[in-house]
Amino acid sequence: MTRVQPEPPEERPPHGASIVGGIDRDSPGPGPFVMAADTLEGNKVVDPAGDDIGTIDHIMIDVLGGRVAYAVLAMGGFLGIGEKLFALPWSALTLDTRRKCFVLGVERDRLKAAPGFDKDHWPSMADSQWATSIHQYYGISPYWEADRYDPWDERRR
Template sequence: MNPDETDRDSASKSGASIVGKRDPHSRGPGPYVMAADTLQGDSVVDPNGDKLGTVAHIMLDVPTGRVAYAVLSFGSLLGMGGKLFAVPWSALTLDTQRKCFVVGTDKDKLKAAPGFDKDNWPSMADLQWATSLHQYYGASPYWDEN
């Protein structure tokens, strides 16, 4: 592939999509296999490019080894206050050129999303909670992949 071409992957239904140019001759990790800590702190933007927050945590489903959620920090100032939102991994697109994630929602929908604060996390393994969250974002549940 020519590095000037746009690389658009349609990820499995449980994974994040990847868009952007990539250099097939580059060495090292990414964008397909990356250390989770290199993604923490990345901006999350809406489809118009407006910043919604940053990736605070990447949550793994330990028994399956799948990435379940990105926890988005929204409205915090220097880590104080603000809300956290679990966003299904499959609802995100990694934009390699802008070095950010894009989620298909706007700020108002995010504000209305089920959120939590840093001291009161939901039980992310609760199937009812997880199902409603995936429905909210219109994302396929990661546990349904064959």
């Protein structure tokens, strides 16, 4: 198990992931503020102690709201067999650009007890009760409340 020294986030934005590490605002190209989703998939996720807990398997987009809703964490298993998946609210993560990983502010034991799913049995992410419960579990305000945007408001469709 690889151990990475944790680093506290500089400041939690109203919604979205935090960024820590060497941020060069003048560097050419994308990142770390705007990045291709597929460059984040496969990134390591560590707990507050710096221990590996899994990798980012998918980035889930709220199409109507135009923002990242969740990162799907893959934990355990071997070559995709027997792994458990977890929908993590995007704002629960901190991107560490120096160490090239995400930090999740949840201990491994709490994550193991979190509501999860497997690759063949995904939850209905469009269910507002499910979405609210996931955010509550991780102690994060739902992303749609940050600017009063509600993805389940029928008037917006």
